[in-house]
Amino acid sequence: MNRRATLAALLMVATMGLCAQKPMTAPAGGKAISDELIGIFFEDISSSADGGLYAELVQNGSFEYSPVERDGWGPGTFWRMIRPGHSTGWLEPRMDNSIHPNNPTYMRLHVERAKEYHDYRGWRGFGIQNDGFDGISVRDGKTYNFSAFFRNIDDKGKQIRIALVEPQMGWPPKDPKLLADTIININSKSWQKYEAALSVKEYSPKAVLQILVLDKGEIDVDMVSLIPQDTYKGHGMRTDLAEALAELQPKFMRFPGGCVVHGGGDGFWDTYRWKNTIGPKEQRKGLKNTWGYHQSMGLGFYEYFQFCEDLGMEPVPILPAGVSCQGANGGWNMWPTQAQDACPMEEMDEWVDEALDLIEWANGDPATSKWAKMRADAGHPAPFNLKYLGLGNEEKISPEFCERFKYIYERVTKAYPEIVIVGTAGPGSHANNPDFQNGWKLAEETGMPIIDEHYYEPRDYFLNKRQYDNYPRDRKTKVYLGEYAAKDKKLIDALAEGLYLLHVERNGDVVSMTSYAPLFAKKDATNWNPDLIYFDNQRTYLTCSYYIQQMFGQSAGQYYYGDCVKFEGDAPDACQPMENVHYGQSVVLNVKTRELFVKLCNASDETKTAHIDLSRFKTMKKPALRSYIIGQPDDENNYEAQPIFTKGETFKAEKKFDFQLKPYSMVMLRYKL
Structure with a gap:
């Protein structure tokens, strides 16, 4: 052709x-x-959000990285002090009088000398440099939006040079190649957000961002950001990754996890709380990620819902159900005998409110609801029309879980009977698994509309098994196959998944939804294999399984x-x-x-x-x-x-x-x- x-x-x-x-x-x-058989499941695993779908190019822009999250980390992680022209000064991480309690750490720059030592050298100033996520990839002719909060400490205003540069290696030292720069004048003695547009002159896959103070004195900086102007529909998502998802024609998106729902695996203190992910980004609370890194929450529930709207997907948010992941505190080593941490029943109303308030935030009237007003104030006065809500993610179906799930389920369905609740069948959805059996028993007791099954298996399972042919046809509860994949990424694995999806379509009266998992993985920061889409800072790598999913996503129907x-x-x-x-x-x-x-x-x-x-x-x-x-x-x-x-x-x-x-x-x- x-x-x-x-x-x-x-x-x-x-x-x-x-x-x-x-x-x-x-x-x-x-x-x-079902004509919603093919959706996507987004979890912040393998750097899928920061450094991935979320188009932010600065890493640790809020200076909140901590040794609590990873040994050796601190406020200055992924930053370095720079002093071209023999400028001198020092850096001081601080937490007093911050922008917001949810982001307490910022960096103070003490500038002792900002003039160049030799007049013939063009670069001067004292400041900091961010290398992004393994470098910052910028393209010629494109514009990048810089923003940061600055506070001038003394009475003298200061000039700050914001520059995108490409470092030059070799000896003697060379000035970096200038890609774009601008000058900002800082005068305010209170926190103020400053913005600038940087138009790049030349492509670079390994650029860095420099913030150089050009005058002597002290200045505070926080919430540094660099985002391309060209994002998907202008909503902050990396264009090529978003377009790859759009071409799948998914009918829904489940988020934010996965194990991420339970937090970093250390108990309740770092459980994912959706209320900390909405509102102005300087007021959002970052979190230790289950998979060993930091979540900035720049990609929060508002962005998730907006992205669903942009792609015509039903949002399927998942909330914790009052118990920890059975893998918390080293539990995977003892699972399935390890008991979960469980919220005391007298404190369960807090977790009920998490669900009720989310529904109100997504669907409520801003004139009568404080949560809906927050949505409107963020730029979306119209409701998001939330239809599905997941409670729990592949927990061990213990007596503690069942008691707490029922407590939330009964109150949510009474307050919002129109919301379709998605439950869980535990971490391994096979007939001989006690969690699977207990999960289905719980479904029958509560009458939950949909139950979420998960399984990752070798390709032979998908080639040879047809488990849904044997499911009872009179069950009220439908199946959501929320996580599955053959355990490799060869063509034969993709065909095994395709053969299995033909089986799912045949049983589309029993199975109402499916989503391959995981969705994304950064090429050199991968926590799990296989994944549907791999990427680096320049491009995407679509797997064989991606094209199988695309076929099914493009061929939805009702009969x-x-x-x-x-x-x-x-x-x-x-x-x-x-x-x-x-x-x-x-x-x-x-x-x-x-x-x-x-x-x-x-x-x-x-x-x-x-x-x-x-x-x-x-x-x-x-x-x-x-x-x-x-x-x-x-x-x-x-x-x-x-x-x-x-x-x-x-x-x-x-x-x-x-x-x-x-x-x-x-x-x-x-x-x-």
């Missing part, structure tokens, strides 16, 4: 759903399924047809993939967009002939579109593309035909009706 034809096909892909007619009537033979595709050699009634069969199919109809999707997966080493009969769909248009992924089973797409990915190839639509499904491939055919 030539470039012009490819662009035309991709344009057709982008506009097929936008040009939808009124909803159609589904032909006979279909089974109603499943199990008898439109038969594979040659199967028994007459074997139209569905069964256990230990490494190929399968799914036909899904979206009556809202009037689109039909045929997905075929072959994780075996033999070509499979599929007999396809779409005769019942009378209004099929021409042409249709074909997307596929194909390669060798051990191919990866981490850093060097190996399998072949295509999307948007046009072909002539037929209602009855045979399709040769090649080994180690997955294909999606997309029809307009």
Whole structure:
């Protein structure tokens, strides 16, 4: 296909759903399924937030890093003192008279001499330098918004030079390469926020930010920030990472975790509290991260909800349920016998209020609700229309957990019966797991609408098991497969996941939602493997599993047809993939967009002939579109593309035909009706 034809096909892909007619009537033979099957699960793991999706380029801009979070850390971590031109001075971390109690630490710069020693040297001043997250990547022609709070200590105003530079190595020492700079005049003796725009002249993958005081005296600095002007929809998310998520067409996003929900694993003192993540960023409270680093909360609940709105996703916030993670205080070494820390029952109303106030913040009227007014004051007067709320994350389903879950659940559902509560089935969702059994027992006792199952397994599990075929069809509680992945990132693992998702679609009357996990991982700061999207400061690396998820995200529908595709050699009634069969199919109809999707997966080493009969769909248009992924089973797409990915190839639509499904491939055919 030539470039012009490819662009035309991709344009057709982008506009097929936008040009939808009124909803159609589904032909006979279909089974109603969830059209929210594919979502995303965001957890701040592997530097997914700071240094990742959240586009902030300065690390430890609030000077709040601490040895409580990591040995050897302190307020000056990821900062260094600089004194070009033989300037002199010293740095003093302080906590008195700070901007806000939630951010008590700031840095005082004592400048003794700020003039250059040799007149011929152009650089001077005393100050600090931030190297960002393994360097600051800036692009030529782009503008970056700098901001910081400054306070002048003495009576004399001061000039401060803000510069983006690229250090120059070698001997004798050289002045850094100037990429952008500006001068700020500081006169206020109280904390004041100063802002400037830095327009970069030249690309650099390893720039640094310098703050240089050009006059003698003392000055305080806090909440240093550098964010590209070009963020996703102007809301502070890194554009390429956000676009990669948008192309998945997810129907919901679960956040903020994961184990992050329980805090840093040290007990209740550092449990994630959503109220500390909203409001002005200088008033937010940073937190030790479960995965061994600091969360600035620049990406907080307001940004999560706004991002869901930007991508058309349902927000699914998860709140703690009054017990700690069973991994806290070294509990993983003793699990499953380790008892959880549990909040005393007489203090449980605090955790109930966490849920009730969140609903009010998200959905309430600013005229009558203080929490809704906070949302409006932040820039979003309209409600976020929260529909789902998760309580707990894969806790051990102990008597302590059950008692506290019920306490919160009953009060939330009484106050807001319209909110759909998502419970948990514990850390391992298999039939022989006692937490799984207890989780489902709790679901039946409470009548919870959705239960969250998690499992990470070798690829053979996904290739050979079809567990939802055996689930009772009369349960009121639906399944959310909230965390899952095959334990590698080769093509065969992605195809195993694709085969399993065909099974999930077939059981879309039982399973209402799924999300692959983890979502993001920074290339050299990875806590968990595999992940869906890897990235560094310059680019993203989309895995094979990403393209499988993309196929399913783009093919949501309300009806499943199990008898439109038969594979040659199967028994007459074997139209569905069964256990230990490494190929399968799914036909899904979206009556809202009037689109039909045929997905075929072959994780075996033999070509499979599929007999396809779409005769019942009378209004099929021409042409249709074909997307596929194909390669060798051990191919990866981490850093060097190996399998072949295509999307948007046009072909002539037929209602009855045979399709040769090649080994180690997955294909999606997309029809307009």
